[in-house]
Amino acid sequence: MPRTKKDAPAPRGAGRPVDSQSVGRDRIIDCTVGLLKRRTPEELTILEIAAEAGVNRALVRYYFGDLRGLLHEVTEFLMRQLQDRMERALRQPGSLREQLKARLALRLEFMRQHPHFERLALAEIYHAPANEDGADAPTPIQRVTARGLEITAMLFPEGVPPAVDPRFVHLILIGVPAFVSTAQPLIETLFGTGPQAETMMDAYVDFVARMLEDQIRPARGSF
Incomplete structure (x- = not known):
């Protein structure tokens, strides 16, 4: 049976990368806070933070820019x-x-x-x-x-x-x-x-x- 407009999934916000819908800004912030308890700000990278949060680094950039x-x-x-x-x-x-x-x-x-x-x-x-x-x-x-x-x-x-x-x-x-x-x-x-x-x-x-x-x-x- 062909999919109707009613059946189609809601469009994502422009630019938001595909990722778990349960993951958001709060999780990324919480993981960064945890990392900062054992690392200096200068040692952190977007890649490391994304790995800690279990998300694609594109999601971090989407929410925070850099x-x-x-x-x-x-x-x-x-x-x-x-x-x-x-x-x-x-x-x-x-x-x-x-x-x-x-x-x-x-x-x-x-x-x-x-x-x-x-x-x-x-x-x-x-x-x-x-x-x-x-x-x-x-x-x-x-x-x-x-x-x-x-x-x-x-x-x-x-x-x-x-x-x-x-x-x-x-x-x-x-x-x-x-x-x-x-x-x-x-x-x-x-x-x-x-x-x-x-x-x-x-x-x-x-x-x-x-x-x-x-x-x-x-x-x-x-x-």
């Missing part, structure tokens, strides 16, 4: 994941100091899980080129910073003028974990390695949290 496009999407994905985790952590009950420690510790742990995240964020978000969508479209750093400041604002009492500029607190919450994660030789020189070093880092996180707590909610009579 390796740089894929790394940008991966970085944006990781940043969203990190900010989602921080927001959820701050919605949990706890004192201000506990919330500050949780946010610092969460970012430090995230960077241990994703050792190249800071470098990727610098290249693909902080120094990302201007958007092609138009001059009025927010840049990656503007989008990420806007949400980051919203999360930082959750640490401040509502309806009360802040005792310290929230941007100062935001910079410390980003800067301390970023420096610690990229300056391991210095950290090891100061604190050594092993369980004792972990104890010292926990004490340092508590120290930073106490300093920030004193600035966000200063004791009465301190002015």
Whole structure:
């Protein structure tokens, strides 16, 4: 019996290579994230990523254009994941100091899980080129910073003028974990390695949290 138009398969999107319909952008991104836990960004290739994801490399190029496009999407994905985790952590009950420690510790742990995240964020978000969508479209750093400041604002009492500029607190919450994660030789020189070093880092996180707590909610009579 001849095939009618009703029986004909739906046409694929223009340019999309033949591949499993269950495989998409998310799988390729997830596999790239996994590879970046054991390889540097410079070591990755489209061919290796495609093999890891079990797809044709043409599918990777279809979705992301090239390796740089894929790394940008991966970085944006990781940043969203990190900010989602921080927001959820701050919605949990706890004192201000506990919330500050949780946010610092969460970012430090995230960077241990994703050792190249800071470098990727610098290249693909902080120094990302201007958007092609138009001059009025927010840049990656503007989008990420806007949400980051919203999360930082959750640490401040509502309806009360802040005792310290929230941007100062935001910079410390980003800067301390970023420096610690990229300056391991210095950290090891100061604190050594092993369980004792972990104890010292926990004490340092508590120290930073106490300093920030004193600035966000200063004791009465301190002015």
